[in-house]
Amino acid sequence: MGALVPCARIVRGSSGESRWELATRPPAPRLRPYIRDFSGYTEEAPGPLRRRELPAPQVVVIIEFGPPIRVFDAGADRRHVRYPGGFVAGLDDTFTITEHDGFQRGLQVNLTPIGARLFFGVPMTELTGRVVSAPDLLPRRHARLAERLEELPTWDARFDLIERAFGERLDEARVETRVVSWAFQRIEERGGAVDMRALARELGYSQKHVIDLFREHVGVPPKLLARLVRFDRLVQHLKAGATGTWAELAQRFGYYDQAHLARDVKQFTGTTPTRARAELIDLSGMSP
The missing domain is CATH 1.10.10.60 (Homeodomain-like)
Incomplete structure (x- = not known):
């Protein structure tokens, strides 16, 4: 018999008038040196919600299904950019402010830097201290990844697609790391x-x-x-x-x-x- 595939764990909660849903599942064992974790999320709030995102030893990939959130310049809270379809944030040495208008929905993949190097196929210096549009950075065959993920009926199906896409790139990678x-x-x-x-x-x-x-x-x-x-x-x-x-x-x-x-x-x-x-x-x- 094959190994059992774990199902996504879904947690729902609320804080005041805000409500949220968070789905998580461990990556497949062979991908764990490259994918730290992934999660699906939905959040509804009565008005704009701002957060301080802290630096970590990972490359963050956000695939958005809802209105794109505002991403402010690193270490600042005035200038911001929206990234329809999502974005990729490289390693940084300071915080980043994000904000949405009361609703956000999407999928977050936290890659190890080595995982990002193999998946995106670019030197990580190109991402250091930067936020880049995900559609601009994704390999050509995965250009419609956001649409494909949004069309799937469950978080487990979305996590499966992420694992397949990453596994393919990992098998093709020729970078010595x-x-x-x-x-x-x-x-x-x-x-x-x-x-x-x-x-x-x-x-x-x-x-x-x-x-x-x-x-x-x-x-x-x-x-x-x-x-x-x-x-x-x-x-x-x-x-x-x-x-x-x-x-x-x-x-x-x-x-x-x-x-x-x-x-x-x-x-x-x-x-x-x-x-x-x-x-x-x-x-x-x-x-x-």
């Missing part, structure tokens, strides 16, 4: 606590060559990736409702001290640690 994949995994496994000189020695390359490899296949140097990994661990910890003083959190997640943590939080979120923590707690109610 093994060295950077190993180094990326090492940084993630150690929560960002990796000495970059030691990492270069383990790989058998100069630090400059390692940085060049990371810029092409990840989009940022390994030192910044390590900071993003450490910060993302902190974010997930706080979104889960965990407690702890800032000094305790700094020690737990490998910061030199509380001041070091505060500097990273302020750069990555554009606000104070206390306010950032409150916003993350508010968002925790929408986690599956």
Whole structure:
């Protein structure tokens, strides 16, 4: 008998007059080094809703079925762009503000940088700190991906299509990423606590060559990736409702001290640690 395919988990909730639905399902085992997770979502609110999206060690793909949301320039809240059909956001070192008019519906795929490199077939430096129209970046054969996904009757069918499309691209990829994949995994496994000189020695390359490899296949140097990994661990910890003083959190997640943590939080979120923590707690109610 073949392995059972998991079904999407669907969670519905409300907050005040806002209502939402979130569908999630783990990616197929062979795709997990490349797809961190994917989710389908619908949200209705009585008026405009704005969010602060925080940087993470991933490339975000949004396929929109409803009116396109507003995406503001990184680190800003004035200039914005809409991307009909969705967008792709590369790695960045600061936050991005998004906003919708009271309704949004779509599918989000969070790719590892290596996964994005293989799927889109472009150097990740082309996406670093940028948001790009998804239809402009998708491979030609998947130009109608948004329409095909919207036409499907269930979230499971949509997740199946994403997996097939990605699997095809993975089988066709001729880009050599093994060295950077190993180094990326090492940084993630150690929560960002990796000495970059030691990492270069383990790989058998100069630090400059390692940085060049990371810029092409990840989009940022390994030192910044390590900071993003450490910060993302902190974010997930706080979104889960965990407690702890800032000094305790700094020690737990490998910061030199509380001041070091505060500097990273302020750069990555554009606000104070206390306010950032409150916003993350508010968002925790929408986690599956």
